[in-house]
Amino acid sequence: MATRQSRTQEGETGTDREAERKPDFLGLEPENLKSLLRLMILARRFEEKAAESYQLGKIGGFLHLYIGQEAVAAGAITALREDDFVISAYREHAQALVRGVAARAVMAELYGRADGCSKGMGGSMHLYDRSVNFMGGHGIVGSHLPIAAGVGYAIRYRKQDRVCLCFLGDAAVNIGAFHEALNMAAKWELPVIYIIENNEYGMGTGIDRTAAISDLVDRACAFEGMASEQVDGMDVLKMRAATERAVRLAREEHRPSLLEAITYRYMGHSMADPSHGTYRSREEVERWRGDDPIVSFSDRLIATGLMTGQGYEEMDQAAIEEVEEAAEFAEASPRPDESHIYDLVYSDEYPHGADRRDSWR
Amino acid sequence: MATRQSRTQEGETGTDREAERKPDFLGLEPENLKSLLRLMILARRFEEKAAESYQLGKIGGFLHLYIGQEAVAAGAITALREDDFVISAYREHAQALVRGVAARAVMAELYGRADGCSKGMGGSMHLYDRSVNFMGGHGIVGSHLPIAAGVGYAIRYRKQDRVCLCFLGDAAVNIGAFHEALNMAAKWELPVIYIIENNEYGMGTGIDRTAAISDLVDRACAFEGMASEQVDGMDVLKMRAATERAVRLAREEHRPSLLEAITYRYMGHSMADPSHGTYRSREEVERWRGDDPIVSFSDRLIATGLMTGQGYEEMDQAAIEEVEEAAEFAEASPRPDESHIYDLVYSDEYPHGADRRDSWR
Amino acid sequence: MALATYRDALNQALREEMSRDEDVFLIGEEVAEYDGAYKVSKGLLDEFGEWRVRDAPIAELGFAGLGVGAAMTGLRPIVEFMTWNFALLAMDQIINSAAKLYQMSGGQYNVPIVFRGPGGAALMLASQHSQSPEPWYAYVPGLKVCSPATPYDAKGLLKSAVRDNDPVVFIEGELLYNIKGEVPDEEYLVPIGAADVKRAGDGLTIVSYGKMVHTALDAAEKLAAEDGLEAEVIDLRTVRPLDIATVVTSVRKTNRALVVEEGWPVANIGAQLVDDIQREAFDSLDAPVARVTGLDVPMPYARNLEKIVVPSVETVLRAARQVSYIS
Amino acid sequence: MALATYRDALNQALREEMSRDEDVFLIGEEVAEYDGAYKVSKGLLDEFGEWRVRDAPIAELGFAGLGVGAAMTGLRPIVEFMTWNFALLAMDQIINSAAKLYQMSGGQYNVPIVFRGPGGAALMLASQHSQSPEPWYAYVPGLKVCSPATPYDAKGLLKSAVRDNDPVVFIEGELLYNIKGEVPDEEYLVPIGAADVKRAGDGLTIVSYGKMVHTALDAAEKLAAEDGLEAEVIDLRTVRPLDIATVVTSVRKTNRALVVEEGWPVANIGAQLVDDIQREAFDSLDAPVARVTGLDVPMPYARNLEKIVVPSVETVLRAARQVSYIS
Ligand SMILES: Cc1ncc(C[n+]2csc(CCOP(=O)(O)OP(=O)(O)O)c2C)c(N)n1
Numbered sequence A, B: 001m002a003t004r005q006s007r008t009q010e011g012e013t014g015t016d017r018e019a020e021r022k023p024d025f026l027g028l029e030p031e032n033l034k035s036l037l038r039l040m041i042l043a044r045r046f047e048e049k050a051a052e053s054y055q056l057g058k059i060g061g062f063l064h065l066y067i068g069q070e071a072v073a074a075g076a077i078t079a080l081r082e083d084d085f086v087i088s089a090y091r092e093h094a095q096a097l098v099r100g101v102a103a104r105a106v107m108a109e110l111y112g113r114a115d116g117c118s119k120g121m122g123g124s125m126h127l128y129d130r131s132v133n134f135m136g137g138h139g140i141v142g143s144h145l146p147i148a149a150g151v152g153y154a155i156r157y158r159k160q161d162r163v164c165l166c167f168l169g170d171a172a173v174n175i176g177a178f179h180e181a182l183n184m185a186a187k188w189e190l191p192v193i194y195i196i197e198n199n200e201y202g203m204g205t206g207i208d209r210t211a212a213i214s215d216l217v218d219r220a221c222a223f224e225g226m227a228s229e230q231v232d233g234m235d236v237l238k239m240r241a242a243t244e245r246a247v248r249l250a251r252e253e254h255r256p257s258l259l260e261a262i263t264y265r266y267m268g269h270s271m272a273d274p275s276h277g278t279y280r281s282r283e284e285v286e287r288w289r290g291d292d293p294i295v296s297f298s299d300r301l302i303a304t305g306l307m308t309g310q311g312y313e314e315m316d317q318a319a320i321e322e323v324e325e326a327a328e329f330a331e332a333s334p335r336p337d338e339s340h341i342y343d344l345v346y347s348d349e350y351p352h353g354a355d356r357r358d359s360w361r
Numbered sequence C, D: 001m002a003l004a005t006y007r008d009a010l011n012q013a014l015r016e017e018m019s020r021d022e023d024v025f026l027i028g029e030e031v032a033e034y035d036g037a038y039k040v041s042k043g044l045l046d047e048f049g050e051w052r053v054r055d056a057p058i059a060e061l062g063f064a065g066l067g068v069g070a071a072m073t074g075l076r077p078i079v080e081f082m083t084w085n086f087a088l089l090a091m092d093q094i095i096n097s098a099a100k101l102y103q104m105s106g107g108q109y110n111v112p113i114v115f116r117g118p119g120g121a122a123l124m125l126a127s128q129h130s131q132s133p134e135p136w137y138a139y140v141p142g143l144k145v146c147s148p149a150t151p152y153d154a155k156g157l158l159k160s161a162v163r164d165n166d167p168v169v170f171i172e173g174e175l176l177y178n179i180k181g182e183v184p185d186e187e188y189l190v191p192i193g194a195a196d197v198k199r200a201g202d203g204l205t206i207v208s209y210g211k212m213v214h215t216a217l218d219a220a221e222k223l224a225a226e227d228g229l230e231a232e233v234i235d236l237r238t239v240r241p242l243d244i245a246t247v248v249t250s251v252r253k254t255n256r257a258l259v260v261e262e263g264w265p266v267a268n269i270g271a272q273l274v275d276d277i278q279r280e281a282f283d284s285l286d287a288p289v290a291r292v293t294g295l296d297v298p299m300p301y302a303r304n305l306e307k308i309v310v311p312s313v314e315t316v317l318r319a320a321r322q323v324s325y326i327s
């Protein structure tokens, strides 16, 4: 893809760097820039630890890693206000962490423990934290797109100026819910920003083999009023800038957006799937690894003197300690109480329920 | 809509007529031109009779009339070969008749009789006739769009050069199945022609109130390879010409199309709904009635000397007789045999079925 | 007490709840400008405006999901399906999202939403438009499923459904909208999960819900007149959760039970009742629990066939006599 | 006779039927280049090419509908759902189109299609990925519903399903793909609608299907060893139509019945069996028919909870003893 090429080259030549420095640092304070890096490193280290725990059988079910895509979550979510909403599919560890869900609560969830952010009921695919408006964690491809429109509807309903950020995978652009959600968001002017994380594959199938469109972002053409932009998803600042533009449109003009972040997942679709194999070559993965969003961004911070190599080491060390502590916390957290198995089915009263539901027990 | 304006004017000035005559008659033989008119008149007279029978309680359920839209079915379906396929939603009387389903068989179906084209099992919304590849008659909005893609898939699968013509209403462009079907048709190059009959309303809701797009045909933009064209659906020759272009693309290049026929229904959504009222004004209906596809086409045939006024009268009389005969046939046809109630649930054997299915009887 | 149609009773419930709580809104096809395909939402657009009474595109999955999202933020959407037949397109949102979110989120996001619309056969609408969806939803934990038979119950149950903090599947009778019944002038609620004895008797227990309750009552009258047998007719009103206690109490008294429902015969509400009755009243049963259901066929269009597919007073009578060993 | 896994048995069935009849094709997510998410379609793309082994976009409603359309022209599509949980998005096509077209068209368009994929809980996949869909489809006339427990039955039933001229819902066990069993070298078919006695006994009848058959068999062994009670274990194999005759014959012999299934407890296959058994073997029953089902909750992620939600040998044992009045 043309856009990919241009992206991959750019930022590699010193001159580009010079040119970019000012515009690209978006006038952000050094602290903010560092925190962007810190968030990406935390997400990376967190998932490396999670993968390790999965291998050890401490985590079960499906575990979908985000490694390689960190710039998308870090750039996009930090463009939000605290009272905004974030919703995602099942590859959402990094998004939860960036949004402010405690690493220990996420890790405990993966371990299926009572202190997990979803009390051990949801697992990796279903992370929730109402205190930071993190709305999950949805396992049915596309199902959260109309839900995001509903959050946007509620914002307009209450005449608020909040926005809803919704992440989806590239393969989700072929499902009907995508079409129905975007049509409603555009027609009713809902403050929702849909970000396609185009990592080129839906499981083992290249998106170019199932979607009858070259640039997924162009699907916005079917919905008048829907702003759209394709973004370099390996560049945290470009993600941040594009999302800020979309957030402004949503907040000030109730204008929804469809962004396409060009990115890549370095690991397999899930722990069951090898990082490369039948559907993609080792070379392809290596090529993208050469464009690691964390490496390139830290290089720039260092090259521009905003951070020292040692500063980076310390930041990385802190992240490693945080996830280690999270793992210990998860390990120590109790399993959900079996006597409360029925407590979370209904929030309200449920007449003559559990007692006779399984009289055979 | 601009397109509508230009359309309504055009054909009204003598000069236009001159200008149009050659290009617009598409070099069709007088016989073919007359048969186009005959088909439209037959459909019109048929539905007038059906409405009458409905009022008399001889027809039940939902009855959706096509009156006003006849040029779409007549122009499009006559562009097909006998071995091509036609599929539609529930407003399909005219399409069935134009395709060659006997008027008596359609009327008998509306009467719920054994000689109906669906043996009295389907009624107005579910007309089928495998002998002319008329595949229904579907009552769930959008459900037949993927089915049409499947017919196209079967054509490619068998390496045939047939095509599938699929009619849908304007309001169907908002449902997920529309998006999923067009994506597959475009991606796999299926010979399917989707014709949106834009009569401006989905029941009592103006399409402009639910679709975030001005020209519905533009939704083709989301599917590379999908040809598209907006057509004057009140002009049978323009419909014929546009469909012929699409058929050629489908047959020769496996290229699917999305056509939008700008048309209008003169009657209510169904017999339960008044022709005008809360959602549209008498004036609006009158304005469109001034552009009656049958009147304007017969005027042209007469004006250009291809038919005499008397010839028209005879044609109309013949149609009236045909539908009267159809009504008598339907009236005389027996009701489906109650003892065969289970016979059409499964075409294949169904072990220990009916006998114990309702042992309470 | 005033007489009101089932339609007006529902309309009253909607108006009252929307006036009481500004978080309540209605969304569905034709609900606003057209007053609803069955006129249940008559006048609400004028009274509450477009954000609270919203005409939706034909996108059942989409607007059901939109409702779920709005509910997660604390609003109380009422999602109208023009008929439940079309809700088959929205089942993923009802079952995979609405019913599971509260547990999946560890109790952080409850989903106070009502999915409502008409179900069951009407008149000659053929197979795609004549289905009884209750069993599909009754199977699913996380949902509550109501199907009222009278104007009184329709209003009281819908108000309870709107106030319930979990998803409620509310199935109205397409052929009941015009029936009239007493509806109190003062406000009242009918609790979800409580059956109602619509006719007292000790000869036989007939259990039903929705439209079929009327068929059961008519059959009961005939049974009394022609056979001197007084049937007790229980209206479940809610099919999830099932008020088994009320049913079992009656069966312990009558020793005979007949379940009447309009839907298909397999894996339905009646089967579940048989399971519960035989387990909890095994020794009281003088005969196998009998059942009357719709025939095991898609609904044909022809009126003469439709008539024999849907349970009638005659078929109920026949089954009632069978189970009572009256020939 | 050779040992084969359930996965390979299905793969053999697909290969054999596709070789036998060139109208048979497979479509679904990841079925071609990736060999299927569970590798059931391994090698088929190379052997039959992309038109017969088609990777579909994530559009369950769309590719299920595409299958229906192709079937209407006489092809015999096998539509794979990566798991049945996602088929909730395609229910409209399965129920409103596939199941009804033959009747709706007056017998002109039959729909020879198979919808297949894994169902039931696996390991810690949480609520959206751990559902037993059988009751939703068993309710629907026009469909046939199979759920095989062994490699032998999986292969034989799938081949019958592909040859059947009507829509068949074929639900595989997500946790059964790796189990091994005898599969004949020569061709064979297992008829749709025929239950199979997997263990003979006269002390108690245990009826089950799919994955739970194995749990029932293990419990039966324990019962024999610890209580000297010989249970007859019946594997339904098909849940629509139900082979009630085989079940009733057994119950008339054992006088006690226990139904075991993995799904939720309400309005399910077991409830239907209780209805049939109590009606057809009322006088033979020495105790109410007992049931073991999954708990009435969405599936929690935590392993300790998942374990108590899904029926286990222990819960089956407990119920078997209860119904046999062994304490
Ligand atoms: C409706 C539905 N169909 C199928 C699946 C199985 N599935 C899980 S992830 C996935 C691929 C999704 O790819 P993409 O949207 O690109 O997201 P990514 O995994 O790349 O982040 C599929 C097919 C599902 N979860 N939901």
Ligand SMILES: Cc1ncc(C[n+]2csc(CCOP(=O)(O)OP(=O)(O)O)c2C)c(N)n1
Pocket: B091, B139, B140, B141, B142, B168, B169, B170, B171, B172, B199, B201, B202, B203, B269, C029, C058, C060, C082, C086, C089
């Ligand atoms: C999925 C679905 N939702 C709702 C309906 C009810 N309904 C029947 S026709 C109709 C309007 C369709 O309008 P349009 O597509 O423009 O076709 P037209 O009636 O104008 O020919 C609706 C909402 C349905 N049949 N299917």
Ligand SMILES: [Mg+2]
Pocket: A169, A170, A171, A197, A198, A199, A200, A201, A202, A203
């Ligand atoms: Mg992807």
Ligand SMILES: [Mg+2]
Pocket: B169, B170, B171, B197, B198, B199, B200, B201, B202, B203
């Ligand atoms: Mg229309």
